[in-house]
Amino acid sequence: MNNFFYAKLAGVNIRKNAKVYVPYLLTCIFTVAAYYMMSALSMNPGIDNIELGSGSLRVCLQLGVWVISLFSVIFIFYTNSFLMKRRKKEIGLYNVLGMGKGHLSRMIFYETLYIAAISLVVGFGLGILLDKTAFLVLANLMESEVPLGFYVSIDAIRNALILFGVLYLLIFLNSLQQIHLTNPIELLRGGQMGEKEPKSRWLLALVGTILLGSGYWIAVTITNPVQAFTLFFFAVILVILGTYCLFTAGSIAALKILRKNRRFYYKTNHFIAVSGMIYRMKQNAVGLANICVLSTMVLVMVSSTCSMYFGMEDMIDKTYARDIELRVNSNSEEIGEAVDSVVKEVLQEEGTEAQNLVQYLYLNCDAQKINGVYEIRPEKLNNGMAVSEYYAITFTTVDEYNKAMGTQKTLEDGEVLLYSGEGSYDGDVFPLADENWKIREKLTEFPPNGAAAIMMTSHLGVVVKDFETLQKLEKMQQFPGVDYSDYTNLQYSYAFDLDNDAAEEAVTKKLNYSFEKLADEAVKNGGGLYMLNVVVKSTERTMYLGLVGGLLFVGVFLGTLFIMATILIIYYKQISEGYDDKERFTIMEKVGMDKREIRRTIRSQVLTVFFLPLIMAGVHTAFAFPMIYRILQLLALSNVGLYLLCTGITFLIFAVLYGLIYSLTARTYYKIIS
Amino acid sequence: MSILEVNHLKKVYTTRFGGSHVQALSDVSFSVEQGEFVAIMGESGSGKTTLLNILATLDRPTSGEVLLAGKNVLSIREKDLAAFRRDNLGFVFQDFNLLDTFSIQDNIFLPLVLSGKKYPEMKERLAPIASRLEITSLLKKFPYEVSGGQKQRTAVARALITEPQLILADEPTGALDSRSADSLLRLFEEINHSGQTILMVTHSIKAASSAGRVLFIKDGEVFHQIYRGGHSQEEMYQKISDTLTLLATRSSSSAEGGVCIE
Numbered sequence: 001m002n003n004f005f006y007a008k009l010a011g012v013n014i015r016k017n018a019k020v021y022v023p024y025l026l027t028c029i030f031t032v033a034a035y036y037m038m039s040a041l042s043m044n045p046g047i048d049n050i051e052l053g054s055g056s057l058r059v060c061l062q063l064g065v066w067v068i069s070l071f072s073v074i075f076i077f078y079t080n081s082f083l084m085k086r087r088k089k090e091i092g093l094y095n096v097l098g099m100g101k102g103h104l105s106r107m108i109f110y111e112t113l114y115i116a117a118i119s120l121v122v123g124f125g126l127g128i129l130l131d132k133t134a135f136l137v138l139a140n141l142m143e144s145e146v147p148l149g150f151y152v153s154i155d156a157i158r159n160a161l162i163l164f165g166v167l168y169l170l171i172f173l174n175s176l177q178q179i180h181l182t183n184p185i186e187l188l189r190g191g192q193m194g195e196k197e198p199k200s201r202w203l204l205a206l207v208g209t210i211l212l213g214s215g216y217w218i219a220v221t222i223t224n225p226v227q228a229f230t231l232f233f234f235a236v237i238l239v240i241l242g243t244y245c246l247f248t249a250g251s252i253a254a255l256k257i258l259r260k261n262r263r264f265y266y267k268t269n270h271f272i273a274v275s276g277m278i279y280r281m282k283q284n285a286v287g288l289a290n291i292c293v294l295s296t297m298v299l300v301m302v303s304s305t306c307s308m309y310f311g312m313e314d315m316i317d318k319t320y321a322r323d324i325e326l327r328v329n330s331n332s333e334e335i336g337e338a339v340d341s342v343v344k345e346v347l348q349e350e351g352t353e354a355q356n357l358v359q360y361l362y363l364n365c366d367a368q369k370i371n372g373v374y375e376i377r378p379e380k381l382n383n384g385m386a387v388s389e390y391y392a393i394t395f396t397t398v399d400e401y402n403k404a405m406g407t408q409k410t411l412e413d414g415e416v417l418l419y420s421g422e423g424s425y426d427g428d429v430f431p432l433a434d435e436n437w438k439i440r441e442k443l444t445e446f447p448p449n450g451a452a453a454i455m456m457t458s459h460l461g462v463v464v465k466d467f468e469t470l471q472k473l474e475k476m477q478q479f480p481g482v483d484y485s486d487y488t489n490l491q492y493s494y495a496f497d498l499d500n501d502a503a504e505e506a507v508t509k510k511l512n513y514s515f516e517k518l519a520d521e522a523v524k525n526g527g528g529l530y531m532l533n534v535v536v537k538s539t540e541r542t543m544y545l546g547l548v549g550g551l552l553f554v555g556v557f558l559g560t561l562f563i564m565a566t567i568l569i570i571y572y573k574q575i576s577e578g579y580d581d582k583e584r585f586t587i588m589e590k591v592g593m594d595k596r597e598i599r600r601t602i603r604s605q606v607l608t609v610f611f612l613p614l615i616m617a618g619v620h621t622a623f624a625f626p627m628i629y630r631i632l633q634l635l636a637l638s639n640v641g642l643y644l645l646c647t648g649i650t651f652l653i654f655a656v657l658y659g660l661i662y663s664l665t666a667r668t669y670y671k672i673i674s
Numbered sequence: 675m676s677i678l679e680v681n682h683l684k685k686v687y688t689t690r691f692g693g694s695h696v697q698a699l700s701d702v703s704f705s706v707e708q709g710e711f712v713a714i715m716g717e718s719g720s721g722k723t724t725l726l727n728i729l730a731t732l733d734r735p736t737s738g739e740v741l742l743a744g745k746n747v748l749s750i751r752e753k754d755l756a757a758f759r760r761d762n763l764g765f766v767f768q769d770f771n772l773l774d775t776f777s778i779q780d781n782i783f784l785p786l787v788l789s790g791k792k793y794p795e796m797k798e799r800l801a802p803i804a805s806r807l808e809i810t811s812l813l814k815k816f817p818y819e820v821s822g823g824q825k826q827r828t829a830v831a832r833a834l835i836t837e838p839q840l841i842l843a844d845e846p847t848g849a850l851d852s853r854s855a856d857s858l859l860r861l862f863e864e865i866n867h868s869g870q871t872i873l874m875v876t877h878s879i880k881a882a883s884s885a886g887r888v889l890f891i892k893d894g895e896v897f898h899q900i901y902r903g904g905h906s907q908e909e910m911y912q913k914i915s916d917t918l919t920l921l922a923t924r925s926s927s928s929a930e931g932g933v934c935i936e
Contacts, residue, residue: 262793271787275775587771590732591832592760592785594753 010110032123040153060550208245215239228630295617305555321448322495354496419461578672683738713885764833768848823854
């Protein structure tokens with residue numbers, strides 16, 4: 001009987017506090033659903049149907065599961081603490097009216113139980129329903145067939161039960177602790193805390209400025225893609241910390257400086273706005289910083305994954321210039337003819353022809369630029385070379401170049417032709433190891449070379465006079481004292497398109513078979529051919545799609561989740577501000593302020609507070625742009641226009657959504673204050 | 675010369691759907707002379723707050739007129755009301771109504787800033803008032819840092835700084851302990867002696883006994899009034915107390931007529 005009373009009271013409480021409980025409940029439901037979906041997807045056996053990319057896709061999804069778990073813990077705790085703050089007065093009243101802390105605990109236990117039960121049941125329902133849709137979207141992104149029928153993942157449900165069970169238990173304990181630590185009077189006044197004038201923490205503001213500044217500085221000044229990749233997370237952490245410092249301490253410090261300026265401060269508009277903002281910032285700083293960080297994450301995540309997805313074809317085309325590329329490690333000058341005859345035979349059998357054929361012999365070297373000299377001798381290279389010193393150099397002979405490009409270049413001794421890719425090369429001397437080569441001509445074109453093309457700005461193509469020079473170079477980059485008799489770095493590339501795509505699979509199979517035979521023969525005949533690789537563009541594309549499609553899916557999925565979190569934080573912010581402003585509103589009216597005037601100043605304050613995070617998120621994204629662009633370059637995505645477009649559209653859509661959220665939540669706010 | 679004249683004020687509240695009518699004021703008329711200190715007493719629900727809200731131009735009467743310094747305040751346009759209130763009326767409330775976002779000094783400055791005054795002028799006006807109200811040392815503090823009595827003195831300073839025609843006080847001692855209440859009432863008397871007109875609504879006999887005249891409101895009408903004349907505060911206290919007793923007993927037998935004690 002007694003137990004029944006608390007169970008009932010808990011139910012009544014939730015219904016009475018619907019204004020704050022409904023959004024909380026919705027958050028819990030969506031979080032559970034999101035967790036279930038991501039978790040079930042990552043374990044979905046259907047993923048194995050997506051043949052080649054399934055491995056990288058699964059890794060992406062599992063990463064998503066981790067991010068969602070972390071997010072759930074932080075976010076549900078955050079909303080719950082807001083809830084408890086709002087309800088302190090009510091709980092204090094129960095306490096004053098004679099409910100002991102034991103009774104209160106029992107009441108809160110039931111409340112937490114209800115929330116947990118509802119959110120898990122509805123969340124699973126929603127998750128299972130939407131899971132299929134999500135899988136369809138994912139499969140569509142992966143350009144794969146989907147088996148029909150529902151799939152319910154028991155493992156995902158079990159994992160979710162464990163995660164959220166522990167989470168709700170922690171939340172219950174946290175609420176208990178809050179009740180036990182405070183006395184009824186504090187509980188009664190709980191809702192009105194935060195009247196104190198915030199202290200200005202100059203040091204923190206300064207630290208915040210420095211952190212943010214250095215984060216931005218790193219983002220803007222790093223030009224090397226590899227360096228950008230390694231420093232990206234460092235910069236992200238700097239910016240996040242800086243954002244929190246600046247929102248909490250910096251904003252207040254800045255406002256206080258304004259307040260010190262009497263000429264500025266004692267003006268009708270500034271007077272109310274500045275003092276009002278100080279308090280608003282004090283109460284909302286963390287919430288606003290949360291919104292800002294979440295928004296930035298959404299923007300960066302969605303825009304970069306979109307660019308990767310939409311820039312994929314471009315990147316694949318660059319790395320794999322032809323449908324099929326044969327890579328043969330061989331130090332024989334005649335290898336080209338051997339490969340050519342094998343390929344022609346295979347293609348003839350399959351009734352198709354090679355098109356856009358490019359074949360040439362080259363040598364790929366890792367080089368380090370030391371004091372302006374390109375060094376390729378391994379004994380001369382420094383250990384721990386800085387990424388900015390690293391270069392990938394492709395050497396070829398002038399004959400091979402002419403054959404591949406259909407040109408008629410000539411070279412004298414000691415001369416080279418130089419291609420500097422997307423970077424620039426100053427001067428007309430090419431200093432390599434101990435020799436200075438004269439650059440006869442700077443090339444604008446170079447035969448496709450996938451491995452090196454990925455390096456972008458630090459890729460050089462060098463055309464030397466003859467095969468002997470090439471062999472000399474090869475010797476230079478061998479480690480002294482190592483036996484290279486059955487290995488070579490010289491590579492022969494034989495790349496072509498098929499005029500009949502349908503034949504691709506059969507051709508690939510036969511090529512693999514024929515090359516194995518060729519290699520066996522070579523071994524019998526005493527060397528000259530050491531390694532064979534058949535690189536098929538469509539296969540590479542599928543593999544890459546698994547990664548990029550997975551990333552895009554996870555990016556958009558998390559983006560949606562983060563937007564939901566943003567909505568909720570904003571909604572709660574509006575409610576709590578509404579209650580505080582209501583009182584101020586009446587006082588100002590009595591003291592002699594026009595209703596419209598009050599409305600105007602309050603509106604401008606609310607707008608400032610509201611759109612500050614969006615503006616900051618925009619600035620963050622803008623500064624992140626060059627850095628992310630470098631990282632995308634590392635993934636061979638160099639289309640600035642595309643990335644700019646993706647970022648712009650993402651920001652635009654986000655800003656519209658944000659504005660929409662504002663107009664929706666503002667209504668609740670104005671309902672409270674009037 | 676009368677600074678405030680209230681003629682046949684009537685206020686009827688109608689519920690939202692027009693169902694029932696509640697008559698808060700039925701017919702209130704009185705006037706306040708320049709330099710007077712008038713207290714208005716009455717039970718809860720007698721219409722005191724409604725009357726004060728109408729005088730403060732926060733609410734409009736159903737009929738009747740209010741003249742402040744000869745000007746009909748009801749004819750002032752809605753958008754000029756706030757400025758009118760700021761320039762002509764000073765307010766002291768039971769719960770102080772200080773803004774916790776402002777320091778004590780800025781709370782006092784608020785009406786002046788709203789009127790667009792310059793800082794040096796505000797500073798100049800504040801100095802004598804602050805020293806008279808003994809809050810000079812508190813000016814830099816914030817409302818949450820000072821006591822109730824100090825908060826109320828801040829509110830008085832805020833009311834005085836615009837040099838209003840009339841100060842309206844709504845239960846100014848309601849939230850104060852007896853010592854602070856006493857000192858606030860003495861302050862009111864002092865201010866009044868220096869020529870400031872004050873109209874105070876109160877429950878407290880003690881507060882009312884410091885006024886020069888007490889009006890009693892009952893069932894939405896001015897029921898009775900007593901002048902302090904040459905009487906001491908103790909005698910005034912006794913008279914008010916007697917009147918209230920009489921009011922309470924008469925109301926059970928008959929609501930008619932006034933009782934003259936003077």
